[in-house]
Amino acid sequence: MTRSTNTFDTLELKNVGRSFGGQNALVDLNLRVRAGEFIALLGPSGCGKSTALNCLAGLLPLTHGEILIDGKRIDVLPSEKRDFGMVFQNYALFPHLSVEKNIAFGLQMRNLPKAEVTRRVADGLALVKLQDQAKKRPGQLSGGQQQRVAIARAVVLEPRLVLMDEPLSNLDAKLRLEMRTEIRRLHQSLGLTTIYVTHDQEEALSLADRLVVLREGRVQQIGTPEQLHNNPTNWHVADFMGYRNIVDLEVESVVGDLARVTGRGISIMATLAQTAAVGDTVRLAIRPSDLVVTGPDTPSGRDAIQATVNVVEYQGREFAVEVTTTEGQNLYVHAYTALLPGSTVRLAVDPSRALVYRSSLDGVAAPRELSAVR
Amino acid sequence: MMTSATHTGSRARGSASLRHRLAERGVDTKLLLLVPAIVFALLLFVYPFAYGIGLTFQPLAATQEQWGGGFFANYVAFFKDAFIFDSVWITLRLALPAALFNVLVSIPIAFKLRSKFRGKRMLQTLLVLPITLGTVLTAQGLLIFAGRQGWLNRFLLENGIIDQPLQLVNNYLGVMLSLIISGFPFAYLLISSYLSGIDPSLEAAAKTLGANWKQRFRRITLPLLAPGLATTFILTFVLAFSVFPSARLVGDASGETRVLALMAYRAFSEQLDYSMASTIAIMMGVVELIVIAFVFLGRSFLYKGSTGGKG
Structure with missing residues (x-):
């Protein structure tokens, strides 16, 4: 299949908002998408x-803002004139049409011309490796196959934008991984600009060129997977990016970018991801894999956290461990040896991997940070 | 070796108790719950029906004399007596357009009422309300409203819009109106439930694929809705075909609306010819079955699987 000729330079969302009867579902979404980008x-x-x-x-009609393609407004166009392909969460395949006819629908x-439809349907079927199922009805296919039909149906049109709404959420874990690779492969070979909706951070990180993290209709952070993974802009994004240990602590002292945060049986040096002053209540975010178990025998440094092992889960390469600090704070840790429930351990963390955030989310995701990312 | 295997196999089967094996085929004590229904069906349907069929083969001596045919004299009379047979066409001429109209008009209304808007519940209630009225009340309402001395004619006459009162009842039109008033709510309720069974994301998908509303309706919604439309058509047709009270009350019982049900009633109550009345009743069923067979034949060419929605 050829690369889409029907392309554009930029897609721009300006202050896009949508409210349902006074309830804001989406507020001030600003995003500039380059052609060929994969956005999650x-x-x-x-x-x-x-x-x-x-x-x-x-x-859905917008209630605020506008959507522009190369400077031309498209939010006033009806859906059928936008020339976007969409993959629905439940696939939305036409149950009364064969796989072939489902894929041909948009082309028709x-x-x-008939010959071109036939050729492009054949290309589409080959793309998702469903040539043998062409005559079957969607109901006769497995979930993964239905998903591939839905993708083929959207991409045979070579749309200027592909929209995917949690396309993998109805598949089992193994198939989800396979389809993820498939979607990435398709994007690499076709170069179709894609906007992909998901609640699965792993999926987003592995697929997207850039991520947009939303919370209660507001953008929290826009950035590359690395930026989001390593430098979440607030504790909510951190929470979403796998910083499973989120603890409310107090700032004891501040030295440049570093601060000593104390409370709940913890007193460690951590990096200030957002500004904070001495005495502030802040949120500390640490990934389970960044908390290192040092064992009870090592000399007690000031930054070691003393804790009791609660639950140990075997996860193949490592153990996921829940521990409780002396003041009853639960923490999640990855360990490479089986710890005994009830035993005491010491935990240490590299100050650069322990991030300190303000407790409140208001006023975060300031435009300054967004434009810096752009 | 072979024989011993079969032997143990049959013994294994034999060791399961009879009750267990019957239960696997769905035969157990729960079946007793069916008894009341079966008794009712036998007493109130099967027996009278069989008795009625029996009656049709016991024609009156007068019928036999006039039409011949021995046991089948009633059937010969039914087909040869133009006065009786014409009523098949009269009934079909009422029931088919009424059913068709009810189905066709319900489709756009059911479509419009799918979305949410203020006053939707009120409108729905108004549409379905006639179900509760019953044919006699509907007929009376029609007479009072649309009769020669009805409100409508008086209003139009007094305002000089017309010189002669409109003939809206006591004819074909009157019965048709009554059939629409009583049949439409059924058609609307059925079609809107079929429609809600179609996943709305299918239409959204067709939209994103570039189909305008006409194409969406013709290519997606209509094919998925068609089996439901066929079923709805049959139900409203059967309702309209057995029309009796309104044919008498707001129709022209000896002319345009001399329907089969009226003929059967007349044979029974005026001519005291039970066997002819039964024959007409049985033939009503036969005509209905023929129409239904045609509709189902057409329906068998349609897609009838899941429509993806909640239905």
Whole structure:
């Protein structure tokens, strides 16, 4: 299949917002997408990511803002004139049409000559390796195959933008991994600009060129997977990016970028991800894999956290361990040896991997940070 | 070796108790729950029905004399007596357009009422309300409203819009109106439930693939809805075909709306010819079955699987 000729330079979302009867589902979404980019909209359910996608697809009218392609407004166009391909969460395959006819549907709507429709359907089937299932109805296919039909149906049109709404959430774990690779491969070979909605951070990190993290309809952070993974802009993003230990502590002292934070049986040096003053209540975020078990025998440094092992889960290469500090704070740790429940351990963390955030989320994701990312 | 294997196999089967084996085929004590229903069906349907069929083969001596045919004299009379047979066409001429109209008009209304808007519940209630009225009340309402001395004619006459009162009842039109008033709510309720069974994301998908509303309706919604439309058509047709009270009350019982049900009633109550009445009743069923067979034949060419929605 050829690379889409029907492309554009930039897609721009300006202050896009949508409210439902006074409830804001999406507020001030600003995003500039370059042609060929893979963008993931990431957030918990109800964060507005699907609303954003439906607004883009034209299935929901905007209540604020505008969407521009190369400077031309497209949010006023009806869905069928936008020339976007969409993959739905439940696939939305036409149950009364064969796989072939499902894929041909969009091409026929464009009144293409019969020969071209046949050729492009064959290409589409080959792309998702479903040549043998062409005559079957969607109901006769497995979930993964249905998903591939849905993707083929959207991409045979060579749309200028592909929208995907949690396409993998109905698949089992193994198939999800396979399809993830498949989607990435398709994107690499076709170069179709894609906007992908998911609540799975791993999926977003592995697929996307850039991520947009949303919470309660507001953008929290926009950035590359590395930026989000290593430098979440607030504790919510950190929480979403796998910083499973989120603890409310107090700042004892501040030295440049570093601060000593104390409380709940913990007193460690950590990096200030957001500004904080001595005496402030802050949120400390640490990944389980960054907390190192040093054992009870090592001399007690000031930065060691003393804790009791609660639960040990075997996870193949490592153990996921839940421990409790002397003041009852639960922490999650990865260990490479089996720890005994009830035993005492010491934990240490590299100050650069322990991030300190303000407790409140208001006023975060300031435009300054966003433009810096752009 | 072979024989011993079969032997143990049959013994294994034999060791399961009879009750267990019956239960696997769905035969157990729960079946007793069916008894009341079966008794009712036998007493109130099977027996009278069989008795009625029996009656049709016991024609009156007068019928036999006039039409011949021995046991089948009633059937010969049914087909040869133009006065009776014409009523098949009269009934079909009422029931088919009424059913078709009810189905066709319900489709756009059911479509419109799918979305949420203020006053939707009120409108729905108004649409479905006629179900509760019953044909006699509907007929009376029609007479009072649309009769020669009805409100409508008086209003139009007094305002000089017309010189002669409109003939809206006591004819074909009157019965048709009554059939629509009583049949439409059924058609609407059925079609809107079929429609809600179609996953709305299918239409959204068609939209993103570039289909305009006409194409979406023709290519996606209609094919998925068609089996439901066929079923709805059959139900409203059967309702309309057995029309009796309104044919008498707001129709022209000896002319345009001399439907089969009226003919059967007349044979029974005026001519005291039970066997002819039964024959007409049985033939009503036969005509209905023929129409239903045609519709189902058409329906068998349609997609009938899941429509992805909640239905």
